[in-house]
Amino acid sequence: MKSICLFFTTFLAMTSFAFTFDPNPLEDFCVIINDIKTWVLVNGKCYKEPKLVTPDDFFFSIKEENISSQLGSQVTLPTVSEILGLNTLGISFARIDFAPKGLNPPHAHPRAAEILIVLEGTLNVGFVTSNPENRLITKVLNKGDVFVFPIGLIHFQHNMGDGNAVVISGLNSHNSRVIxxxxxxxxxxxxxxxxxxxxxxxxxxxxxxxxxxxxxxxx
Incomplete structure (x- = not known):
């Protein structure tokens, strides 16, 4: 319970700085519109008229993914394309499913820091600092453990166990992208x-x- 509370406390603290990277919203929300018949113009782009916004604009269902690939992992990262109401809010979440020994290979999020909590399994995680040190910061995580990856740095997660693993991560961008x-x-x-x-x-x-x-x- 303490780990989950720490996760959300840290994530909320991160979101207080989120607008350093993402646009600062000037409205309660700015839902992206797919139906051009019900749009309003905001900052040169089309968005849904507020009175037409529905709960589904803020909803997405994350289910267990297929992890039978060679990497043995699958990242489900809903962005503004899947959750239209995420636009301008400066936050997003991802679920990562791991097969035994599965790997989320070295990657970086150019527009977001990331905080991760392990729901199931044992993972070796880490990131590499920038030049000139290029120091590896790594730790083994178990269920309930939380770890933070600084913005833009190369990082990875590797399931060390013989069973499946699941993690949830929060990012302080509504569209963090992945390299x-x-x-x-x-x-x-x-x-x-x-x-x-x-x-x-x-x-x-x-x-x-x-x-x-x-x-x-x-x-």
Missing amino acids: TIIKEVFGSNQISSELLTKALQVDNNIVDNLQKQFWLDNN
Whole structure:
């Protein structure tokens, strides 16, 4: 119970700084509109007229996801595309399901810090500080434990157990985005192998082989 209270207390503290990164709302809410027949113009964009807002604009159901992929994890991160009422509020949540030994690979959220609580399982989590230290900050978490990942830093979660694991994370952006490091570098096929060979100081054949792989996306 203490861990859950700490999670929400920390998350609320984070949201007090959320508008440093996301637009500061000037209305009670600003629900994105899909039906152009019922829109109003706010700051040059179309939003639903407040009197037409419904509870479904603020609702999303997160269910257990398929975790049978090679990574053994699945991230469900509803953004303003799924919860229209999230727009301008500066917050979002994610559920991450892990198969045994499943991995949420190194990634970063360019617009949000993240706070995570373990609901089930045992995970090794961590992040790497920026240059020049590049220090690894890592810890093993059990059910009820909470961990924070600073904004923009590369981080990961790895299920160490033989059973499934589930975590919930909060982010102080309504659209934090995700940069999956390995997938972005080798999966885009837009960075030349010559450039990567020089940057990584490895044989060109290694880079060519990595660029030919199918890099999974668990989001």
